[in-house]
Amino acid sequence: MSDAEATFSSWIGTTELLEDDLSPAQAYAAAATLDDATTMISGNATLPPLWHWFYFLPRAPQSKLSSDGHPERGGFLPPIPYPRRMFAGARLTFYRPLLLGRPAQRKGEIRNIVQKSGRSGNLAFVTVGYQFYQQGILCIEEEQDIVYREPGPPVPAPVPAELPPVPEGAWTRTVTPDPRLLFRFSALTFNAHRIHYDRPYAINEEGYPGLVVHGPLTAVLLLELVRHTTSQRITGFSFRGQAPLFDLAPFRLVATPEAERVILEAQGPDGKVALSAVAELS
Numbered sequence: 001m002s003d004a005e006a007t008f009s010s011w012i013g014t015t016e017l018l019e020d021d022l023s024p025a026q027a028y029a030a031a032a033t034l035d036d037a038t039t040m041i042s043g044n045a046t047l048p049p050l051w052h053w054f055y056f057l058p059r060a061p062q063s064k065l066s067s068d069g070h071p072e073r074g075g076f077l078p079p080i081p082y083p084r085r086m087f088a089g090a091r092l093t094f095y096r097p098l099l100l101g102r103p104a105q106r107k108g109e110i111r112n113i114v115q116k117s118g119r120s121g122n123l124a125f126v127t128v129g130y131q132f133y134q135q136g137i138l139c140i141e142e143e144q145d146i147v148y149r150e151p152g153p154p155v156p157a158p159v160p161a162e163l164p165p166v167p168e169g170a171w172t173r174t175v176t177p178d179p180r181l182l183f184r185f186s187a188l189t190f191n192a193h194r195i196h197y198d199r200p201y202a203i204n205e206e207g208y209p210g211l212v213v214h215g216p217l218t219a220v221l222l223l224e225l226v227r228h229t230t231s232q233r234i235t236g237f238s239f240r241g242q243a244p245l246f247d248l249a250p251f252r253l254v255a256t257p258e259a260e261r262v263i264l265e266a267q268g269p270d271g272k273v274a275l276s277a278v279a280e281l282s
């Protein structure tokens with residue numbers, strides 16, 4: 001066990017309970033942000049997979065935000081001393097869709113804290129489990145990996161290169177991220193992390209070459225490509241962020257269907273995989 005793991009092990013098992021009434025207003029805002037004119041949003045509609053990320057928003061008062069924009073650590077999340085927070089990945093099982101306009105509960109729990117040494121320096125991964133309930137029934141189970149990096153050299157911008165060939169039968173979409181999209185996604189998720197909308201901060205403080213695309217935004221865009229292309233039910237989804245994407249160039253989404261699943265990639269302008277994912281279908 002590393003020093004950091006020993007120091008913060010008492011956080012494992014910490015829980016948090018949030019309630020949300022799943023207002024249709026937030027789903028309308030999500031549909032607008034995603035340029036989605038077809039998803040039905042009404043009192044009895046169901047929430048598409050991953051759209052629960054637009055609910056159960058953080059409630060830290062302004063005076064309790066850190067300089068990076070996230071709520072101060074040391075409450076539900078442990079006070080890991082590495083300053084650069086990123087969303088590293090998640091694994092989800094969708095048992096039944098949440099219903100809009102009805103109260104729902106989110107139970108959160110700190111499940112694990114692991115220190116690793118990566119090419120970018122020392123890393124601490126915090127795994128957070130979430131369970132979503134409506135009328136006492138478990139609807140979604142989720143595990144998120146949040147990574148904290150120590151400060152390191154500036155992250156270079158990807159060098160544009162030819163993209164790899166698209167596999168036969170794959171669905172693709174090119175996304176041009178811009179500050180308007182990133183700002184609206186930050187607003188939807190009530191995420192004040194400055195790397196997504198404050199360019200001088202992202203470059204001068206955290207060492208990125210531009211605004212950082214939210215991992216959850218890329219994940220939502222990939223799963224929306226699946227949802228709008230197949231009529232099969234999405235029962236599971238997992239993803240891992242391998243390299244950041246920036247608002248400096250378009251990136252490509254590639255979805256390759258297999259028997260009961262879809263293999264997903266977000267490819268950066270350098271042709272490398274920035275985020276890999278799998279959607280399970282039934």
Ligand SMILES: C/C(=C\C(=O)SCCNC(=O)CCNC(=O)[C@H](O)C(C)(C)COP(=O)(O)OP(=O)(O)OC[C@H]1O[C@@H](n2cnc3c(N)ncnc32)[C@H](O)[C@@H]1OP(=O)(O)O)C(=O)O
Pocket residue numbers: 085086087088089116117118119120121123125145147149191193212213214215216240241242243244245
């Ligand atoms: C919202 C939100 C924040 C965001 O949205 S931030 C933007 C989205 N996230 C990203 O762009 C993260 C992209 N990933 C990276 O930048 C790098 O993968 C990362 C996490 C910095 C690690 O890179 P390294 O080169 O330093 O690490 P290595 O590849 O050498 O691996 C070292 C060990 O760590 C494990 N590992 C690496 N990446 C992940 C991952 N995504 N999930 C889980 N584990 C990971 C890797 O397996 C190695 O482990 P070993 O046991 O083999 O040593 C918000 O803040 O809310």
